[in-house]
Amino acid sequence: MGTTASQLSKESLSEYQELTFLTKQEILLAHKRFTELLEKHEKEQIDARVPIGRIITLPELKSNPFKERICQVFSTSEQKDGSLTFEDFLDLLSAFSDSATLEIKSHYAFRIFDFDDDGTLDCADLEKLVNCLTGETNDAKLSSTEMKQLISNILEESDIDKDGTVNLSEFQHVISRSPDFVSSFKIVL
Amino acid sequence: MKGSTRKDLTASTCLVILCLTEQQNLLEELAALSTRDRIQAIRDLPMSFKDKKHIRWVSHKQIKMITKSFSSAKQTLKLWQGAMKSIGGKFGTSVLTYFVFLKWLLMFNIFSFLVNFGFVTIPLLVYKGLEILTGAGYFKYTVMYYGSYSNESLVGYNMQLAYFFTIAVYMVLCGISLIFSMAVNFKNNYVLADSASNSAWQLLCTWDFSVTNEKAVKQRRNNLCVQLKESLSETAQQERLTISEKLKHYGINFSCWLLSTSLAFGCAASIYYLCEYEIEEGKTLLVPFVVSLINLVIPLFYSLFNKFEHYSTHRKQIYALLIRNVFLKMSILSVLCYYWMNKVPAKGSGWESMVGQSLYRLVLFDFLFLMLGSFFGEFLSNVIGTKLIPRMGVPEFDVARNVLELIYSQTLAWYEPYEQYIRHFISSSSVSVSLTHNCQPPRRSGRAAQMQTIFIFLLFFPFFVGALSIVAYTAWSLTPSKSCGPFRGLNNSFSAVDVWIDDLKNITGSQWVVEIYNNVIRSEIFYFLITLIILVIIYILWQVTNGRKELIRRLRQQIVNVNLRNKWNLSSLEYIYILFMFLFLFA
Numbered sequence: 204m205g206t207t208a209s210q211l212s213k214e215s216l217s218e219y220q221e222l223t224f225l226t227k228q229e230i231l232l233a234h235k236r237f238t239e240l241l242e243k244h245e246k247e248q249i250d251a252r253v254p255i256g257r258i259i260t261l262p263e264l265k266s267n268p269f270k271e272r273i274c275q276v277f278s279t280s281e282q283k284d285g286s287l288t289f290e291d292f293l294d295l296l297s298a299f300s301d302s303a304t305l306e307i308k309s310h311y312a313f314r315i316f317d318f319d320d321d322g323t324l325d326c327a328d329l330e331k332l333v334n335c336l337t338g339e340t341n342d343a344k345l346s347s348t349e350m351k352q353l354i355s356n357i358l359e360e361s362d363i364d365k366d367g368t369v370n371l372s373e374f375q376h377v378i379s380r381s382p383d384f385v386s387s388f389k390i391v392l
Numbered sequence: 393m394k395g396s397t398r399k400d401l402t403a404s405t406c407l408v409i410l411c412l413t414e415q416q417n418l419l420e421e422l423a424a425l426s427t428r429d430r431i432q433a434i435r436d437l438p439m440s441f442k443d444k445k446h447i448r449w450v451s452h453k454q455i456k457m458i459t460k461s462f463s464s465a466k467q468t469l470k471l472w473q474g475a476m477k478s479i480g481g482k483f484g485t486s487v488l489t490y491f492v493f494l495k496w497l498l499m500f501n502i503f504s505f506l507v508n509f510g511f512v513t514i515p516l517l518v519y520k521g522l523e524i525l526t527g528a529g530y531f532k533y534t535v536m537y538y539g540s541y542s543n544e545s546l547v548g549y550n551m552q553l554a555y556f557f558t559i560a561v562y563m564v565l566c567g568i569s570l571i572f573s574m575a576v577n578f579k580n581n582y583v584l585a586d587s588a589s590n591s592a593w594q595l596l597c598t599w600d601f602s603v604t605n606e607k608a609v610k611q612r613r614n615n616l617c618v619q620l621k622e623s624l625s626e627t628a629q630q631e632r633l634t635i636s637e638k639l640k641h642y643g644i645n646f647s648c649w650l651l652s653t654s655l656a657f658g659c660a661a662s663i664y665y666l667c668e669y670e671i672e673e674g675k676t677l678l679v680p681f682v683v684s685l686i687n688l689v690i691p692l693f694y695s696l697f698n699k700f701e702h703y704s705t706h707r708k709q710i711y712a713l714l715i716r717n718v719f720l721k722m723s724i725l726s727v728l729c730y731y732w733m734n735k736v737p738a739k740g741s742g743w744e745s746m747v748g749q750s751l752y753r754l755v756l757f758d759f760l761f762l763m764l765g766s767f768f769g770e771f772l773s774n775v776i777g778t779k780l781i782p783r784m785g786v787p788e789f790d791v792a793r794n795v796l797e798l799i800y801s802q803t804l805a806w807y808e809p810y811e812q813y814i815r816h817f818i819s820s821s822s823v824s825v826s827l828t829h830n831c832q833p834p835r836r837s838g839r840a841a842q843m844q845t846i847f848i849f850l851l852f853f854p855f856f857v858g859a860l861s862i863v864a865y866t867a868w869s870l871t872p873s874k875s876c877g878p879f880r881g882l883n884n885s886f887s888a889v890d891v892w893i894d895d896l897k898n899i900t901g902s903q904w905v906v907e908i909y910n911n912v913i914r915s916e917i918f919y920f921l922i923t924l925i926i927l928v929i930i931y932i933l934w935q936v937t938n939g940r941k942e943l944i945r946r947l948r949q950q951i952v953n954v955n956l957r958n959k960w961n962l963s964s965l966e967y968i969y970i971l972f973m974f975l976f977l978f979a
Contacts, residue, residue, distance in 0.1 A: 218445070222444050222445065266605065266608075277440075290442070293441065311438070336616055337613055345621065353592055363952070365955060366959075384598050387601060
C-alpha cells in the first residue's frame with residue numbers, strides 16, 4: 204500500500220496516524236511539503252523516492268549540521284544513498300516530533316551520532332561529532348590536545364563498563380539525566 | 393506497568409530485521425496488551441516504517457481509532473504556534489522558555505479572571521445593570537473597584553461571603569497549582585539530572601535541532617566551541633589560582649554584594665519618604681513614576697557589577713544577579729505594602745479605594761515603562777551597538793531579567809486582579825516583536841529546563857507567599873472602613889465567616905459545618921499535626937532517595953567488575969581466587 208502524490212487516501216491517513224506520533228494536520232502538512240519536492244514525472248509514482256540532495260534543501264534541515272546523517276539513518280533504500288520515500292519522511296518527522304518518547308529519540312540520536320554505523324560510539328565517532336558541532340573555521344576548531352582531553356572526559360563520564368566506547372544503553376543512561384534533551388531533539392514543519 | 397512493558401519490547405527487538413522467532417515473541421507480547429498500549433508499543437519500536445506496517449498488519453485486524461481526535465483539537469487551540477516556532481527557530485529553546493512561561497502565566501490569569509468575574513462581578517452586574525457605570529467619578533464606582541461593593545447591594549446573595557470565599561479559594565488554588573508545577577519540574581529537572589550535567593557531553597547531546605536560521609546555527613556552533621574550550625581550561629585553571637588572586641576575587645564579590653544591598657535599602661527608604669511627601673503635597677503620580685524608574689535603572693547597575701565579578705561557574709553568576717534583582721523588588725514591594733497597611737487606614741475613610749487607586753497607578757506606570765523599555769530601550773541599544781559602537785554588538789535577550797519583570801507584574805496582579813489581563817496580552821506581543829527585531833540570542837546555551845524550574849520557584853516563594861501574607865493580614869487584622877467595600881460595618885473581614893457560622897447554628901441539619909469549623913479550622917492542634925505529618929513524609933522520601941543513590945553506586949561498580957572479568961576471560965571462581973590473592977598480599 205503506497206502513496207502517490209495526488210492524494211492521501213483516508214485509509215492511509217488513519218494508518219499513518221496510528222503508526223507515528225504525528226497528528227492528522229502534521230501528516231497532511233508533511234504530505235504537502237513532500238510533494239513539493241517531487242519532480243513532475245515522480246508525482247504519479249507509487250512510493251517515489253526523493254534523493255538526498257533535494258531533501259536537504261528543506262528549510263528545516265538546510266542549516267542542520269546533521270542533515271546528511273539524518274537522511275542516512277531514516278533511509279530504507281538498498282543503495283544506502285540517503286534517499287527517502289514519503290513513509291521514511293514520516294518516520295523522520297515522527298521521531299523528531301513533540302510527542303515522541305524519550306526512548307525513540309535517544310535511539311535515533313544514537314544512530315545519528317554513530318558515524319560509522321557500527322553500533323557503538325568510539326573515539327573516531329566522538330571526534331567527528333565534536334567537529335560537526337563546533338564548526339569548520341580554523342579558530343573555531345579544537346586543537347588535537349584539547350580534543351583528546353575532551354574525548355577522555357566524555358568517556359570517563361559515560362563509559363560505565365570501561366570498554367572505551369559508548370554503547371546504546373550507556374548513551375540512553377546519560378540522556379535520561381539530561382532534562383533538556385527531549386525539548387532540543389525536535390524538528391517541526 | 394506500561395513503562396516496563398515498553399522497555400521489554402525495545403529490549404527484545406534489535407536494529408536489524410527480526411528473525412522469525414523474535415517476531416513471534418513480539419507478536420505474542422503485543423497480543424497481550426490492551427489496544428491503546430499495543431498502538432503505543434508499535435509506535436515505540438525503533439524499526440523502519442515498512443517493518444512496523446508489517447507488524448501491525450500481522451498482529452491484529454481490529455485497531456480502533458483512539459484519542460487522535462482529541463490531540464488534533466488540542467493542536468488547533470494552541471496559541472501563538474507560528475510565532476513560537478519562528479522564535480524557537482532563531483533563538484533556541486532557552487529563550488523559548490520565556491515565552492512558554494508567559495503563556496503559562498496567561499492561562500493562569502485567565503482562569504483566575506473567570507473565577508473572580510463569575511462569582512463576584514456578574515451577580516452585581518446582573519442586579520444593577522448598567523446603572524453603576526454611569527455614575528459620577530467613573531472609576532470610583534465601577535465594578536472594577538473593590539470599594540463600590542457593599543453588602544446591601546444584592547438581596548439574598550451574601551456579597552461579603554462571596555467575596556471572601558472567592559479570594560480564599562482562588563489563593564488556595566493558585567498555591568496548589570504552583571506547588572504542583574514546582575514539584576513536577578523539580579523532579580524532572582533537578583533530581584533526575586546529574587550534578588555533572590554541565591559537562592561537555594551534555595552540551596553536545598543537547599544540540600538544539602529546532603534552530604533553523606543559518607546565522608543562528610553558525611553562532612551556536614561558535615558559542616559551543618568557546619564553551620567547550622572554557623570548560624576544558626576552567627578545570628585546569630582552578631588549581632592554578634594563587635591565594636592572593638583568590639582573596640582579590642572574594643574581596644570584589646563581597647564589595648559588590650555590599651553595594652547592591654545598600655542600593656536596595658536606599659531605594660526602599662527613599663520610596664517610603666516619598667510616600668509621606670506624596671500624601672502631604674498631593675502629587676499622586678510621583679511614587680509610581682519613581683518606583684518604575686528604579687525598577688528600570690537599578691538592574692542595569694547590577695548587570696554592570698556582574699561584569700566585574702569572578703565566579704567559579706557561569707551559573708553562580710546568573711544566580712547572584714537573580715538574587716539581587718529579587719531582593720530589590722521585594723524590598724520595594726514590602727515598603728509599599730507596609731506603608732499602605734499601616735499609615736493609610738489611620739488617615740481617613742474609604743482607605744480601600746485609596747489603596748486601590750495607588751495600586752492602579754503603580755500598575756499603569758509599570759506597564760508604560762515596560763513598553764517604553766522594550767521598544768525604545770532595546771531599539772536604541774541596537775542602533776548604538778551596530779552603528780555607533782560596533783564593538784558592543786547587538787543586545788542579548790536577557791532571559792532572566794525579562795522573566796523577573798513578568799513575575800513582578802504577576803505579583804501586582806495578585807493584589808488587584810482586574811487590571812492585568814489585557815495588559816498581559818499586549819505586553820507579551822510587544823516584547824516578542826522587539827525581541828525579533830532588536831536582539832540576538834544569548835551567548836551561553838541556557839539550561840532551559842532548569843531555568844523554568846527556578847522561575848516557577850521564584851514565582852512561588854517570595855512573591856506568592858508575600859502576596860498571600862499581605863492579603864491574609866488585610867483580612868484578619870485591618871478594620872474595614874465604614875464607607876466602602878463589601879465588608880463595611882464589621883470588625884475585620886474575617887468576621888463575615890463568624891457571622892455566617894452563627895447564623896448556621898440556628899439551622900438544623902448544618903450542625904456538622906459548625907462542628908468542623910469550631911474544632912478543626914479554629915484549633916491550632918490541627919495545623920500542628922498537619923505540619924508534623926508533612927515533615928515525616930519528607931524525611932521518609934529523603935531517606936529512600938539516599939538509599940537508591942547508594943544502590944546505583946554499587947550497581948555501577950558491579951558493571952565494571954563484570955566487564956573486567958569478561959575482558960580477561962575469567963570464570964567467577966578464578967576471579968574470586970585472584971581477588972583473594974590480591975587482598976592477602978596487600979592486607
